[in-house]
Amino acid sequence: MEAEPPVLELRHVAVAYDRVPVVEDVDGTVLAGQSVALIGPNGAGKSTLIKAILGLVPVVRGSVAVLGRPPQASRRQVAYVPQADTLDTEFPVSAFQAVLMGRYPRVGFIRRPGAADRQAAWQALDAVGLAELASARFGILSGGQRQRVLLARAIAQEPRLLLLDEPFNGVDALSQELLLAALRRLRTGGAAVVMATHDLGLAHLACDEVCLLNRHQIGFGPIGTTLTAERLRATYGGQALELRGDGVIVARP
Amino acid sequence: MTELLVEPFRLPYMQRALLEVLLLGALAGVVGVFVVLRRLAFVSDALTHTIFPGVVIAHLLDRSLLLGALAFGVLTAVLLTGITSSSRRVGADAALAILLTSFFSLGVVLVSRTRTYTADLTVFLFGRVLAVDRADLLQTLALAAVVAGTLWALRKELVLRAFDPDGAAAMGYRTAALDLVLNLLIALVVVAAVKAVGTVLVVALIVVPAAAARLLADRVATTAVLACALGALGGWLGLAASYEVSVDHGVRLASGATIVVVLVALFALAAAAAPLRRRRRGPGNPRGVARWIRSARAAAR
Numbered sequence: 122m123e124a125e126p127p128v129l130e131l132r133h134v135a136v137a138y139d140r141v142p143v144v145e146d147v148d149g150t151v152l153a154g155q156s157v158a159l160i161g162p163n164g165a166g167k168s169t170l171i172k173a174i175l176g177l178v179p180v181v182r183g184s185v186a187v188l189g190r191p192p193q194a195s196r197r198q199v200a201y202v203p204q205a206d207t208l209d210t211e212f213p214v215s216a217f218q219a220v221l222m223g224r225y226p227r228v229g230f231i232r233r234p235g236a237a238d239r240q241a242a243w244q245a246l247d248a249v250g251l252a253e254l255a256s257a258r259f260g261i262l263s264g265g266q267r268q269r270v271l272l273a274r275a276i277a278q279e280p281r282l283l284l285l286d287e288p289f290n291g292v293d294a295l296s297q298e299l300l301l302a303a304l305r306r307l308r309t310g311g312a313a314v315v316m317a318t319h320d321l322g323l324a325h326l327a328c329d330e331v332c333l334l335n336r337h338q339i340g341f342g343p344i345g346t347t348l349t350a351e352r353l354r355a356t357y358g359g360q361a362l363e364l365r366g367d368g369v370i371v372a373r374p
Numbered sequence: 375m376t377e378l379l380v381e382p383f384r385l386p387y388m389q390r391a392l393l394e395v396l397l398l399g400a401l402a403g404v405v406g407v408f409v410v411l412r413r414l415a416f417v418s419d420a421l422t423h424t425i426f427p428g429v430v431i432a433h434l435l436d437r438s439l440l441l442g443a444l445a446f447g448v449l450t451a452v453l454l455t456g457i458t459s460s461s462r463r464v465g466a467d468a469a470l471a472i473l474l475t476s477f478f479s480l481g482v483v484l485v486s487r488t489r490t491y492t493a494d495l496t497v498f499l500f501g502r503v504l505a506v507d508r509a510d511l512l513q514t515l516a517l518a519a520v521v522a523g524t525l526w527a528l529r530k531e532l533v534l535r536a537f538d539p540d541g542a543a544a545m546g547y548r549t550a551a552l553d554l555v556l557n558l559l560i561a562l563v564v565v566a567a568v569k570a571v572g573t574v575l576v577v578a579l580i581v582v583p584a585a586a587a588r589l590l591a592d593r594v595a596t597t598a599v600l601a602c603a604l605g606a607l608g609g610w611l612g613l614a615a616s617y618e619v620s621v622d623h624g625v626r627l628a629s630g631a632t633i634v635v636v637l638v639a640l641f642a643l644a645a646a647a648a649p650l651r652r653r654r655r656g657p658g659n660p661r662g663v664a665r666w667i668r669s670a671r672a673a674a675r
Contacts, residue, residue: 175544193546201544212411212537213592222534226545231527258592274541284544 126189127152128282128313129174133183136166136173142181142336143169149332149341153281156304156314158324158344161334161356167317170334171284174315175201187282195282197226200275202285205267210260216270217255220246223277238277245276248306250299265296272303283307285316289323301327321348379610382617387504394506394514394570395609395633398563398579401518403605404525405563406584407598408556411536416467417454417557419577420474422564424450426573427481429498434484440513443568447561450477455554501572503613503629510569517566521559532556533594571630578634579605586637586644590651604644608637 129151136144144166151157159167172178174185176192187195200223223245224238234242246252249269254262259270268288275283283304289297304314304327318324324331324344331347333339333356340347383392409418425446432442450473457469464472485495525532535542535552543549560580567576587600612633619627 177543196544196546199544201541203538203540203544207540208538213588213594213597214533214537215593218593219537222530222537222541223545225530225534226547228530230531233530271541278545 125153126186128155128188129315130186130189131174131183132186134170134173134180134185135182136169136178137181138169138178144173144334145182145337147332147334147338147341148183149330149338151282151313151315151330153311153313154308155330156308156316156328157330157332158328159315159317159332159334160319160321160324160348161339162358165335165356167334168286171201171286171315171317174282174284175199198281200278200280200283202268202271202275202283202288204287204290205264205271206291208259208267208271210267212260214259215256216251216259216262216266216273217242217246219259219270220273220277223274226278241277241279242273245273246270248276249273249303263293263296265292265300268292269296269299269303272300276303276307280307281312283312283314285314287317287319289318289320297323321353324348378618379614382614382621387506388613388617390506390508390511391503391570391613391629392610394503394511395613395629396606397511397514397518398567398570398576399583399605399607399609399633400602401521401566401605402563402576402579403583403587403601403603404598405521405559406580406582406605407587407594407601408525408532408536409560409580410584410588411533411594412556414556414560415577415581416470418560418564418580420454420470421447421450421557421560422573422577423474424453424477425561425564425568426498427477427484429568429573430481430484430494433494433498434488439568440565443565444562446477447565448558451554451557451561454557455550497572498568499572499574500628501568501570501575501630503570506570514566514570517562521562521566524555524559528552528555571633575630575634578637579609582634582637582641583608586641589641589644589648604637604640608640609633612636 127150131147131149134147135142147170149157159170161167169178173180174187174192176196185192188198192199221234221238221242224234224241228234228238243252243255246255249272251266251269251273254266259267262270272288288300292300308314314328316327329344330342331344332341333347333352335356335358339355340352382388409415425443428442428444428446429439432439453473454470457466457473481498482495485491485498488494531542531547531552535547535549539549542552563580564573564576567579571579583605584597584601586604587597591597591600612635613629615636616627616629616632619625
């Protein structure tokens with residue numbers, strides 16, 4: 122029997138907009154159950170790399186493989202969690218309806234979501250601790266609750282690869298706990314996670330691997346050995362501060 | 375009251391006019407929900423103006439107005455989808471304004487060559503709902519069936535695309551294709567409305583009932599039902615009012631414009647009622663909901 126391909130395989134990936142390279146030479150492998158933090162300053166190419174993994178921007182050099190196939194062929198196995206504050210808070214959908222949207226690709230055109238889809242949406246909403254607010258309008262929820270709704274939508278997709286863009290931005294402590302717990306459960310279930318984040322502390326809590334980015338890859342590997350002072354300075358340049366004493370690095374976004 | 379709202383419609387031409395505005399009001403209302411959710415009111419306005427030269431050309435060539443409108447509707451729906459998703463330097467709004475005015479001017483230039491210039495212009499711009507015949511009604515019905523059927527088939531995807539375009543793209547939906555479909559549907563509504571209300575006022579039929587419904591409902595489905603009902607109601611009341619004033623008081627009121635005035639009045643009522651409704655149902659904050667759940671549980675025990 123052939124070994125199962127890794128969930129995500131990046132081979133010297135370069136992505137460009139209008140022939141201007143945005144991010145270059147990203148190389149690494151993500152296995153089932155692993156979680157990778159994409160770390161780098163604003164404009165480092167984190168969101169672009171996520172879009173390339175989704176197959177929404179073309180890769181100009183190298184290759185991206187999701188479950189051994191091109192990204193476009195694996196979309197059903199991939200879920201994307203956008204930043205909650207990019208969405209219209211006046212939009213007339215309930216939290217439950219927003220989560221149910223994660224089932225639409227399975228439901229297909231014309232048909233309405235079935236009992237199994239509604240069940241999956243309920244379970245996903247429950248998994249992020251929002252079952253009680255299912256019928257509340259998405260826009261009246263707090264930033265952290267909206268981020269949890271979007272994670273629930275991704276959970277309802279039953280993904281094998283989960284991509285998150287700054288999932289902890291503007292999120293309260295309770296929501297942060299619940300997001301972290303839900304992500305842990307997903308990984309236990311065999312999903313791989315890739316998240317773009319500014320927050321080194323949360324990266325340590327949520328991830329075991331790290332990819333340091335600033336237009337090109339500065340490091341990719343286990344978080345404990347890869348996240349060194351030297352590499353962080355290379356990633357953040359003048360924005361990195363070294364504290365005296367224990368040599369801790371604080372990077373500002 | 376019955377006299378005012380039912381009596382005029384004993385006449386066959388008024389019956390046809392009523393059916394036409396009920397159909398158009400409901401259809402434009404439901405398409406308008408997506409226009410308002412996507413904030414495409416200006417795009418719809420551009421579409422109404424760019425279809426105008428198509429109507430004029432069809433008239434000059436003595437062809438079906440519907441076909442002319444349809445050809446230009448499809449052409450501009452394609453152009454608009456391109457403009458709104460690609461032009462960065464000029465800006466989508468400026469590009470839209472250029473498209474709108476150039477097509478509209480083309481229509482006016484063409485129509486100015488005819489001898490019956492002003493009469494023709496008035497008909498194309500403002501429509502003549504009382505002149506709607508059986509064939510027009512059937513055309514509207516067919517277009518309504520196509521638009522309603524397409525909306526029904528793609529309702530989930532269009533709502534998802536309006537709510538979260540990046541999320542929709544990540545799920546594998548072709549958002550540009552969905553945008554093109556919506557633009558085509560708007561174009562079809564304009565085409566359907568040309569004869570009855572003209573190209574200029576149809577944008578009110580699309581935007582006003584949906585905007586009013588948006589103030590009163592916080593689910594897409596209820597918004598759509600309300601917009602449908604308000605659009606049809608506005609058509610009925612407007613038609614009855616214009617008939618009443620024209621016949622009984624001898625003041626000629628253009629039906630299409632009267633319908634728009636009634637729709638705007640309904641919008642004003644909705645705007646006045648919206649804060650009352652919010653107060654009655656509470657601000658809808660999560661704490662309010664949690665309190666409601668607790669009290670419901672206590673009641674169950």
